[in-house]
Amino acid sequence: MPQADKHDLPTHKPGSIEGTTLACSDAKTRRDALQTAFDYRGDVTLDLAGGEQVVGFVFRYDEKPGQVHLFVAQGKDSVPQILSADRVTRVRFTGEDTAFGKSWDDWTAKAEKERLKEAERLARESAARGEL
Amino acid sequence: MPVPVSQAWTVASYVLGQKLRGNKRYPLVLMLEPLFRCNLACAGCGKIQYPDHILNKRLTPEQCWAAADECGAPMVSIPGGEPLIHPEIDKIVEGLVARKKYIYLCTNALLLKRKIDLFKPTKFLTFSVHMDGLEAEHDAAVCRDGTYNIAVEAIKEAVKRGFRVTTNTTLFEGTNPGRVRLFFDEMMKLGVEGMMLSPGYSYQKAPDQEHFLGRDRTKKLFHQILANRKKSWKFNLSPNFLEFLQGNVDYECTPWGNPTYNIFGWQKPCYLLQEGYVPTFKELIEDTEWDKYGHKSGNEKCRDCMVHCGYEPSSVDDTFGSVAGFARTVKSAIAYGT
Numbered sequence: 001m002p003q004a005d006k007h008d009l010p011t012h013k014p015g016s017i018e019g020t021t022l023a024c025s026d027a028k029t030r031r032d033a034l035q036t037a038f039d040y041r042g043d044v045t046l047d048l049a050g051g052e053q054v055v056g057f058v059f060r061y062d063e064k065p066g067q068v069h070l071f072v073a074q075g076k077d078s079v080p081q082i083l084s085a086d087r088v089t090r091v092r093f094t095g096e097d098t099a100f101g102k103s104w105d106d107w108t109a110k111a112e113k114e115r116l117k118e119a120e121r122l123a124r125e126s127a128a129r130g131e132l
Numbered sequence: 133m134p135v136p137v138s139q140a141w142t143v144a145s146y147v148l149g150q151k152l153r154g155n156k157r158y159p160l161v162l163m164l165e166p167l168f169r170c171n172l173a174c175a176g177c178g179k180i181q182y183p184d185h186i187l188n189k190r191l192t193p194e195q196c197w198a199a200a201d202e203c204g205a206p207m208v209s210i211p212g213g214e215p216l217i218h219p220e221i222d223k224i225v226e227g228l229v230a231r232k233k234y235i236y237l238c239t240n241a242l243l244l245k246r247k248i249d250l251f252k253p254t255k256f257l258t259f260s261v262h263m264d265g266l267e268a269e270h271d272a273a274v275c276r277d278g279t280y281n282i283a284v285e286a287i288k289e290a291v292k293r294g295f296r297v298t299t300n301t302t303l304f305e306g307t308n309p310g311r312v313r314l315f316f317d318e319m320m321k322l323g324v325e326g327m328m329l330s331p332g333y334s335y336q337k338a339p340d341q342e343h344f345l346g347r348d349r350t351k352k353l354f355h356q357i358l359a360n361r362k363k364s365w366k367f368n369l370s371p372n373f374l375e376f377l378q379g380n381v382d383y384e385c386t387p388w389g390n391p392t393y394n395i396f397g398w399q400k401p402c403y404l405l406q407e408g409y410v411p412t413f414k415e416l417i418e419d420t421e422w423d424k425y426g427h428k429s430g431n432e433k434c435r436d437c438m439v440h441c442g443y444e445p446s447s448v449d450d451t452f453g454s455v456a457g458f459a460r461t462v463k464s465a466i467a468y469g470t
Binding site for chain 2 (some may be wrong): 059060069077095096
């Protein structure tokens with residue numbers, strides 16, 4: 001799904017903040033929102049004062065002097081950009097949460113499902129051959 | 133002795149030089165991450181959770197060499213991502229060899245047989261192959277069946293061609309000590325120079341947060357594995373670090389010992405925690421509030437950590453910090469045959 005189309009989705013992945021929005025109404029909420037953006041495993045959309053938007057991956061947030069460092073996608077590559085934190089009015093977690101659904105338990109559950117399918121297929125084939 | 137004398141001498145003289153200069157915080161191994169893209173997606177790995185445009189980014193060879201020069205550590209570990217995916221990995225290695233850096237190229241070995249002709253055997257280059265146990269355990273840890281057998285074939289080929297090869301093993305909750313001992317036997321049969329070991333760390337950004345070992349469990353597990361160890365086992369680790377893992381000696385973390393450089397810059401404060409980035413190594417060393425990290429700091433993120441990147445430099449520092457430390461190392465080295 002294109003990044004832009006995901007902007008206003010409510011979170012649809014339990015345990016993930018993908019699709020959610022954090023408003024920056026004062027210094028504390030802005031600090032918390034940008035720290036969460038730094039910790040997030042995907043791209044975010046930063047709404048700036050004046051209506052501008054920047055979509056990118058936040059790889060550094062310096063509380064002092066209040067700067068947000070992002071890589072902004074340009075084609076297949078991306079370029080660094082630095083923003084003044086106090087321009088940010090809203091943080092939207094619009095990019096895919098890249099770690100979601102890839103846990104060890106998810107993998108073993110998937111592997112078990114595949115093994116069950118394999119067992120069922122063998123059973124069907126054996127039955128067809130009259131071996132079951 | 134698994135590590136060549138020239139490497140042991142280089143490291144010893146470097147550390148002693150730092151000590152003589154009164155330099156308290158010095159790097160031992162540069163962790164150079166030239167890319168985050170990997171051809172595996174291991175559940176325990178916190179290094180590859182990025183959008184595509186970040187995974188497509190690469191450090192240039194020139195950036196890699198500049199980081200090595202800036203940092204000055206005698207050893208360079210190249211993890212990732214999978215470094216063999218980098219289209220200029222041979223050039224990166226060549227430049228580091230020219231700088232006489234001892235390189236550990238950490239690879240899952242899926243591409244090793246295909247790319248091995250890009251490299252020449254030298255004492256400066258070691259392929260450190262990711263192996264998390266015997267076939268069932270390894271394939272489960274890396275979340276892909278068949279990976280173990282491919283890696284074994286690649287190890288055989290690299291050893292046959294005269295490359296230095298080590299294995300690199302991370303152990304998680306639920307590890308069976310008996311199976312690990314069998315795994316050590318298998319790896320030594322392949323002719324590897326030595327084995328590296330570490331407990332897994334619960335990366336802040338790793339998808340899997342539930343299979344990492346706490347401190348007491350780590351000590352118990354490593355004691356079960358390493359007590360009554362076989363003489364045929366060779367480890368590519370400081371012997372005091374192996375003692376530390378079993379709880380026989382206590383160290384405080386040395387987070388600056390293995391500084392990390394990647395496309396974002398120098399990572400604060402260590403290889404495992406991502407609390408920000410700075411553009412220069414000097415800023416990393418001088419501006420990081422080091423007292424906030426390590427077991428004794430009370431930092432919750434450091435509470436259970438016993439990982440090699442923080443504690444192996446501590447054990448090396450101990451070796452050269454006092455006569456007692458040196459004597460302890462000699463005694464452990466004899467016991468472990470390292």
